[in-house]
Amino acid sequence: MKKLSQMWFQVQEVLFPYLEEEFEEPLTEKLKKLVATLELVRIEEHVFIPSYWHGQSPKNRKEIARSFVAKAVYNLSLTRELIDRLKTSPALRRICGWERASQIPHESSFSRAFAEFTQSGLGQIVHEALIKEHLGERVVGHISRDSTAIHAREKPQKKNNTQGKKEKRKRGRPKKGEKSEKVLTRLERQQSMTKEEMWAELPKGCDVGTKKNSQSYKESWIGYKLHIDAADGHIPVSCILTSASVHDSQVALPLAEITNQRVASLYDLMDSAYDAPIIKEHSKSLGHIPIIDTNPRSNKELKLELEAEEQRLDFLNFEMPKERRYNERSNVERVNGRLKDEFGGKMVRVRGNAKVMTHLMFGIIALTADQLIRFVT
Secondary structure, three states, rough: OOHHHHHHHHHHHHHHHHHHHHHHHOOOHHHHHHHHHHHHOOOHOOOOOOOEEEEOOOOHHHHHHHHHHHHOOOOOOHHHHHHHHHHHHHHHHHHHOOOOHOOOOHHHHHHHHHHHHHHOHHHHHHHHHHHHHHHHHOEEEEEEEEEEEEOOOOOOOOOOOOOOOOOOOOOOOOOOOOOOOOOHHHHHHOOOOOOHHHHHHHHOOOOEEEEOOOOOOOEEEEEEEEEEEEEEEOOEOOOOOOOOOOOHHHHHHHHHHHHHHHHHEEEEEEHHHHHOOOHHHHHHOOOOOOEEEEOOOOOOHHHHHHHHHHHHHHHOOOOOHHHHHHHHHHHHHHHHHHHHHHHOOOOOOOOHHHHHHHEEEEEEHHHHHHHHHHHOO
């Protein structure tokens, strides 16, 4: 955190006074937040601008990248709103990199640049660099894992009902010499896969998802599901976007592998959706201690025993150490809430898994920078 403290000192003591003198007006809190975010993430250093052999090379890519971060910080829903804000706010325009309103490119240029950022994976690259630089040398106490619904404005893909259909065979024991092969689940197949192979096998198209809310009522949505690993301090460490219908447990292993390459952690906190022996063993193989809420499923006796145990602990006014650590899982829930309420997670206007992920990653970058800055302020 020493590097982060030095950066914040330079921003607060040098950059803010210089900008106020340059703009001849005090900076608003939102502008200060944007300046600190851009200074921390330095997204322009990761923007690749190819030189075209025929024709003109793309222009304004670094300025547009900074503008998309501003869009997330200001929680704007449309690129058109961002352009209007840039044209009417000289301070915001100059912070993003344009001196005059006439220099701001057309909305179509923003769309082409966004497609280029999606193809290069700019959001994921910047976020990974940010996490490794400021958390890579620290030991994180708890990694909280969960998913959140992402609503999309596109039609859900039709499922192929014939795909994965088992061949019918007669009931009873197999004939002499006939071998019945067991069909492995996705979680079982992932045990012998690399994280790239796991990611390639996961469904990514838009479809319909259903999950229970905090009141145990079922809710359905059309779109995607964002799976997040969050560290202590409400800092998102890694993210994966899948189809809305993908079960949380199927993303636990690839997400854990990505997180393990970025930070060193001690405890993995997960709810009952991740209660599977394979996930527990994988967490232990990484040198972590898994704390997962028990899922009784259809076992009524286990469910009654868990309820009775909870009543006994309440009667004694005693809290198990494991339960106290499990309460830290609210980290990831607050990350989900802030991403949707403050950084554009609710306002997805692009289509397709890759573009939706890029839109969300600009919000994740802004959220990560905001949480890191809070450590030193």
